[in-house]
Amino acid sequence: xPKAPLLMLAQRIQQTFRLMVGVQDYAHYLAHMAAKHPEITxxxxxxxxxxxxxxxxxxxxxxxSKCPC
Amino acid sequence: MQSIKEKAMWLFIALMGAxxxxxxxxxxxxxxxxxxxxxxxxxxxxxxxxxxSRFIAEKVLELNDQRLTPAEKHSDGLDYVPTNxxxxxxxxxxxxxxxxxxxxxxxxxxxxxxxxxLWLLAGVMLAGAVQDMIILFISTRRDGxxxxxxxxxxxxxxxxxxxxxxxxxxxxILLAVLALVVVKALVGSPWGTFTIAATIPIAFFMGIxxxxxxxxxxxxxxxIGFVLLMLAIVYxxxxxQNPAMAAMFTLKGETLAWSLIIYGFVASVLPVWLLLxxxxxxxTFLKIGTIVGLAIGIIYVAPTLKMPSVTQFIDxxxxxxxxxxxxxxxxxxxxxxxxxFHALVASGTTPKMIERESHIRPIGYGAMLMESFxxxxxxxxxxxxxxxxxxxxxxxxxxxxxxxxEAATVISSWGYIITxxxxxxxxxxxxxxxxxxxxxxxxxxxxxMAHILSQVFGGPTAMAFWYHFAILFEALFILxxxxxxxxxxxxxxxxxxxxxxxxxGNTQSWPANLIATTLAVSGWGYFLYQGVIxxxxxxxxLWPLFGIANQMLAGIALILATTVLVKMKKQRYxxxxxxxxxWILVITMTAGWHKLFNASPKIxxxxxxxxxxxxxxxxxxxxxxxxxxxxxQIIVNDYVNASLCAIFMAIVITMLLAxxxxxxxxxxxxxxxxxxxxxxxxxxxxxxNA
Numbered sequence: 001x002p003k004a005p006l007l008m009l010a011q012r013i014q015q016t017f018r019l020m021v022g023v024q025d026y027a028h029y030l031a032h033m034a035a036k037h038p039e040i041t042x043x044x045x046x047x048x049x050x051x052x053x054x055x056x057x058x059x060x061x062x063x064x065s066k067c068p069c
Numbered sequence: 070m071q072s073i074k075e076k077a078m079w080l081f082i083a084l085m086g087a088x089x090x091x092x093x094x095x096x097x098x099x100x101x102x103x104x105x106x107x108x109x110x111x112x113x114x115x116x117x118x119x120x121x122s123r124f125i126a127e128k129v130l131e132l133n134d135q136r137l138t139p140a141e142k143h144s145d146g147l148d149y150v151p152t153n154x155x156x157x158x159x160x161x162x163x164x165x166x167x168x169x170x171x172x173x174x175x176x177x178x179x180x181x182x183x184x185x186x187l188w189l190l191a192g193v194m195l196a197g198a199v200q201d202m203i204i205l206f207i208s209t210r211r212d213g214x215x216x217x218x219x220x221x222x223x224x225x226x227x228x229x230x231x232x233x234x235x236x237x238x239x240x241x242i243l244l245a246v247l248a249l250v251v252v253k254a255l256v257g258s259p260w261g262t263f264t265i266a267a268t269i270p271i272a273f274f275m276g277i278x279x280x281x282x283x284x285x286x287x288x289x290x291x292x293i294g295f296v297l298l299m300l301a302i303v304y305x306x307x308x309x310q311n312p313a314m315a316a317m318f319t320l321k322g323e324t325l326a327w328s329l330i331i332y333g334f335v336a337s338v339l340p341v342w343l344l345l346x347x348x349x350x351x352x353t354f355l356k357i358g359t360i361v362g363l364a365i366g367i368i369y370v371a372p373t374l375k376m377p378s379v380t381q382f383i384d385x386x387x388x389x390x391x392x393x394x395x396x397x398x399x400x401x402x403x404x405x406x407x408x409x410f411h412a413l414v415a416s417g418t419t420p421k422m423i424e425r426e427s428h429i430r431p432i433g434y435g436a437m438l439m440e441s442f443x444x445x446x447x448x449x450x451x452x453x454x455x456x457x458x459x460x461x462x463x464x465x466x467x468x469x470x471x472x473x474x475e476a477a478t479v480i481s482s483w484g485y486i487i488t489x490x491x492x493x494x495x496x497x498x499x500x501x502x503x504x505x506x507x508x509x510x511x512x513x514x515x516x517x518m519a520h521i522l523s524q525v526f527g528g529p530t531a532m533a534f535w536y537h538f539a540i541l542f543e544a545l546f547i548l549x550x551x552x553x554x555x556x557x558x559x560x561x562x563x564x565x566x567x568x569x570x571x572x573x574g575n576t577q578s579w580p581a582n583l584i585a586t587t588l589a590v591s592g593w594g595y596f597l598y599q600g601v602i603x604x605x606x607x608x609x610x611l612w613p614l615f616g617i618a619n620q621m622l623a624g625i626a627l628i629l630a631t632t633v634l635v636k637m638k639k640q641r642y643x644x645x646x647x648x649x650x651x652w653i654l655v656i657t658m659t660a661g662w663h664k665l666f667n668a669s670p671k672i673x674x675x676x677x678x679x680x681x682x683x684x685x686x687x688x689x690x691x692x693x694x695x696x697x698x699x700x701x702q703i704i705v706n707d708y709v710n711a712s713l714c715a716i717f718m719a720i721v722i723t724m725l726l727a728x729x730x731x732x733x734x735x736x737x738x739x740x741x742x743x744x745x746x747x748x749x750x751x752x753x754x755x756x757x758n759a
Binding site: 012015021024028033045048049051052054055057058059063065069 | 346
């Protein structure tokens, strides 16, 4: 069922702002896990969010997700 | 019919651009409206995007939507996620837009608005956006490999290690220069210092809230944090009025430098969720909001540019930075025209989220055009000020003296008439005791923004609020960078040390972690402190060094792009990356050469060292040194700066030589030598997906 365009826009905007700080779409993650790895229990919202923080900031590989200048 | 309409539209855009350029360039002696600059920039961007980026996408790179992207091949819902084009554009733009495009153009405004604008436009269309787009493409075709990994794979592992050392050194200089911008903005400013200090407890609160109380509620906590920040700005005004409180938050440059060094150390060993993540949320959203606000402000207010189109300082005698227009304008404005760091971002998270190859064009090329537009707005914000105010804020105390009366006399003698009253009034308007010698871009931009935004919202009484808002916005961003950057340096140092002493490479070990963090902080802290005590303001010395470093990284990225084009057997189009590569190499090498060997002590590090050596031999003391030991220290600093500059130049030359060898081989080869990830076409996926 197609979503209402306004709702869709609001979702996209929310998604954009969350992705700007490195947080992926949780619903998409759940859908992916259900489709591809039904045998694994997906992370809950809290764990998913913590994983996003760990992935965004410099870690072992010296990753730079943002231009420092 | 459609094509005639389209042609007419592009003809119209071209004519608008031409008219805007005509007004900008020919209207000498009269002040023009800032909207002309916006129109000129927009027309350039539109034409470059429509025609040049399309040419690169279709002919040079042959983007293929039938080819599966890494996001589809490795989809995991976490790192590799096929993402809507517009959403990813927002992500990528937020990742590339930092403090750089707001600082460089402000410094370059000393030469007038024309040179800076022309370089911003030409640079982004032909070099900066091309670099971002092609690196994003190369990384996407290699499953989202990082710049370092790609250099290793394409140019050899020695080149990879050298590039890694280069990136570490650039980070050190960058962190020092950004910290210096904060120090310059906060010296003797209780209001500013209080608001910045208040961001630390605010961030702690947000961090704990997001970790334990309402995890993942980003919008909610960001709004709470934003409101707290605004309250801190308002209350900061009261702090500045209260003599006891004001004294507590009125700090000298040296004290601020030490505070930042200690802050950098502590912040970078704390868990990321406590301070770094909440800061990052606030600074990212504040930045996007401010950029939008500034754009609306400029268009709505349509301010007049008071700065002449070209000033006498193009000859190299400028007070803000020394050196003539070539090559120094081109390294002063790095971000906004072409920025090497973008190559790291374009090979970071973005390539793992590209949904279709054709999206590389709007995201790689388009986002960089937008960053250039931010830089044009920063230039406008600096140029709407009275030139006298601009020079009073950006010239060092060694040139213009320490009082408004002295500064007004000196600056008026340059031909920019200003009275002491105007200078004290401006300081009063923005809620500061003085605005003199606040080099570094942020304060000037803040006054310019306050000038524009107070006309939209709040009137003249709101000047002080908007000034401190702008200072807060830049400082918040920079402190986040210092935190994250120190961590990046720490891990790189551990990586390098680990090859010699494996124990030091263990990132889980506290002693190893503290040793590497200490090394990282002392690295940038050394340059920061040297900049703070420099009578010429430090920005003078450090910004060119940073500009050279950042452009050097762009040079490396463009060399890589050129090599890959040859490996793809796209020699016909090699000029697309070769011309910007050559230009970047010419400006970095020339600027580096001047910084080393120029006979003027204002420009050349070695000439400066000689001057101090000669004075020391004759028993004289030169400012800022008060003892012979300090004289000796300044000489050592000069040699350190000179060595760093020489290392940057050596790195560029090494990369070039490494690339030439590879290019030669690839050119001779009769078949493609490019090493992309395995080609999978749409429809070839596993049937489970169908």
